Amino acid sequence: MKRAYATNPRTRSAAEIRPLNWLNEYLNIADPDWTKKRDLLLLWAKCRAEGGSFQEAIRGRPLKYGSSATAYRLRDEAAEQIAAGINAAIIRSQAKLNSS
Numbered sequence: 001m002k003r004a005y006a007t008n009p010r011t012r013s014a015a016e017i018r019p020l021n022w023l024n025e026y027l028n029i030a031d032p033d034w035t036k037k038r039d040l041l042l043l044w045a046k047c048r049a050e051g052g053s054f055q056e057a058i059r060g061r062p063l064k065y066g067s068s069a070t071a072y073r074l075r076d077e078a079a080e081q082i083a084a085g086i087n088a089a090i091i092r093s094q095a096k097l098n099s100s
Contacts, residue, residue, distance in 0.1 A: 005050070
């Protein structure tokens with residue numbers, strides 16, 4: 001995600017765009033905090049790519065995300081859900097290869 005923010009949108013490769021789609025693929029959109037999780041993870045990636053402070057970014061939006069602790073928790077939950085989804089996809093693809 002960080003790399004996607006650091007590249008020019010006009011010249012991004014598919015590999016650089018794919019992480020931006022993980023939010024829609026692996027986060028549960030039925031979760032009431034889905035938009036906050038998505039926004040926080042994107043904000044974190046943007047801060048990392050631009051060298052900004054995530055802490056300062058969320059501190060400037062207390063009404064949108066709640067406390068800093070809540071923002072970090074939601075960001076971490078989103079990252080964990082995406083990692084679990086990617087790992088499950090890898091396991092499924094390996095199982096398909098092994099069964100062929």
